Amino acid sequence: MSLIEKILNIFVSIGDADRDKKRYLKEIKKDLKKRSRDCKVKGNTAEPALAKLFYDIYKEIGPAQILLESLQDSGAIRSIIVENFLTEKQLEVLDSLSEDNIRKRCKDNKNLKSLRDQIKTELIEIYTFFDMPLAKKINDLYSSLMVMQEFIRFDYFFLLKKFDSHLPERDYGYNPRFESINGEYIIDDLKDFDALLPLIDVDAEWDTILDLLSQYRSIDVISRDGWKKVLQIVKEFRKTKILKLVIVHLEENPSYKVISEFNTFEIVEDYLSGIKNSAENALMSIVGERKKSQRDTLLMAVFGTTSVVRLKYYTEKSNMAFSKRIDVGYLYVEPLNFLKAFYLDYYKGPIRQVVDKLLITGKWTTSLASQQFSESYHQLMTLSDDLLQFDNKLTEETDLGGKLKRLAKAADRDRNALDAMRNVLKGINSEALSILNESVQNLFAIGKNLKRCIDDYKAPKHELVVNWKEIEMMSELPILEEMAEIYKKIYYFLQLMQYYLKED
Template identity: 40%
Template sequence: FYSRRYDTADPALARFFYNFYRTLGPAHAILQSAGTSNALQSMIITLTLTRGQLRIKDNLSEEAVRARAKTTDTSKLAEELKNELKKFSAAFDGAKVKQIEHECKMLHVLLDLINFDYFFLLKKFDSKILEDNYLYTPRFEAVNGKYIVDNLKDFLEIIPALDPKTNWASILDMLKEYRQVEVISHNEWNKLLQAIMKVQRSKVLEMVVQLIDKDPFYKPTPRMYEKKVVEEYLSKIKSEVEFIAQKIVQEKREVKIESLASFVVGTSSISRLSNYTETANMRFSKRNLTGYIYITPLNYLKAFLLDFIKKDVKEVVNFFVIKGIWSTNTTPRLLSDAYQQFRQITDALLKFDSSLGEGEELGRKVKTAVFIAGRSKKDYNSLREIVMNINHTAKDLIYHGVENCIAMGKVLKLILE
């Protein structure tokens, strides 16, 4: 591989790497981005799953969970999903985890070998060699060792981690299934394994680097391939199932809200606010801010206050308070107080929404803050604080509205009883 007399790397070293290039080169194009994708790792794990685990996994798919949600109480379904996740995870014992993580490690070693830049190295031995032309017969010449020493060091970062005793046939078959084409020939890979084992045993490439650098103490720095693959896989499944469950709960909640809104105000689509709106939120999104977050409930509250409290409820209150005959004035006073609270909340809500208009002080303040928010972190935080305070006011209005609904409901219930 190396001539100490002339300090040159021999053509034999180039032929060694050319065998890798010819065998693994085509795989480079086929497996582009495979190293950054978790699909292959997931395939390795899936191949180890028991029938019981496969059944559980099917039951945890979004389609299956949604089907179960139609006939199962939400809280009961959440408990079932939690227990199934525990059972699924428990089947990954120590031996299975070790096997999976070893195969995933070897997969990444193989991908690093595939992605090694053999062409760049070989071009130094034969300047006429063409990339991806595997029919070309190269004519390698000896080159000064210093020109290829860095390439050798890069290669030696990979080789120490490779375990020839791994079930490579299984990994190659998986790659074939992944791309639906033979990625690497089994026979050609086995030949490379023999060459790798010789290099590992003899440490010949290490010695070549030591000779080139004139450093007898040189040792390769192996790449680290250790990764908690199973832990990440289980965490991902758990997160996905939890997200599906939360989404279903949210969807059911929204359906219930829409149903109640339709029952109370005749429609689930209400837009009564003038300035605390989704349209206003568009300017906040440009500054990566969520903006106004209580638009829907505040619209419902305004509709309820103006359409029911100001009309129907007012008539009921007047009937009981003015025309009612009471042994004490406690009950009518409570009813009157609750109604007056609603009037105050109505006035506060109208004033709040109006204050966000561009002609008002707060509205102008918001507009200016949005405009300058991109200048500095301080200006951005100032806008964020303004929006947070506005949302806090909206939340308080909703809270007081709900609180007063409960108070009036209790009084009306007392009257009816």
């Protein structure tokens, strides 16, 4: 063709897209006539031979549809895949970080800090197992498995039943009687399947994947020969491009293109995070259990019960009004409740009786020593009253309690009310903490002075109080026994408070 003829041909083609479309579809019809086993051009019918190809796939992978139904959501298969690449020694390190083994190790090692350090070292060691090449290999294998699952989950039965209305579901011994059908009935099915074909890596490590699936389900999910047969059909579909030709012909749409979405999965990082979180949660759980056990032991030693309820308004029940809106409420409910119980049960009873004997009846060698004892004692009296007033002012009938109730109701729709509620709660919690800290400090001083009195009573020569016999005469029980019992209660109570007022 001369240069002028080429130029004229270009101008003739411009604006004649319909002619080009017809010419393209005509070429496809010719191609399909050569493959009339699969799709006949006349009448646009899809032939039984096409259904047979899908049925050959369905027979091999249909049973796996149920077996692998929840595969994508399974953490077990991810663990199986990752651990498949670990050595026996590495698996031992991994096993040592299971919750059961961490608990066993806690029994052997009472020092939790030391155990934490060991677990931290082991976690670092596990992270070093997975370099970039190994992580990529694992992620690629899992990605191939997810593509396989999508391929298996394709609704072959729905497609095949259009060719044989009597086809029973999952009866793979049935001899189908496929008939020619209008190709328009299966266009959408063919498009969905055609989108899956490019995703399958026929050269992936399928033997390894099938081994892992067998381990996951404890049976052979798909036979190796069966999966090879399926891959061969996939290759044939790709090579002949028969599905694309059929779709283009039936839709009369030359611009049809396969749209496939290939998702890559990063399971190694999630797996490592899971191991780390599991180990840390196990340790936190053990710490919490130990704390609760020790707390309950101390509660029994102080109050004779683990059920101690004294506060009326600064309570967890009141916190429910705040927890729906913000993540904080009354922060010191438990320790403040125990403090009020201690004031009511001991300070205003046994402690007061013993301290009154020591300070009023006792003759101290120096006024400074008795004065320090007296100041702590009277300071606790004031704090006891402060605590009672603090709790009572949170009732809804008071200005503060009423304000909190109004703010809590308005907080859902008013940002300013929410911020104001936070500030009010912050002030209330600050006051609660102040009462706790001051009470603990003064109880410590009382305990310290009681210990000095106990030691002085036992000493051959009394250097602190000189009239122990007189004090003894005023006591129903031996004064040493009374002081020791009160000292023990204070000691246990201060230990209880340490769980709330100090970092672990």
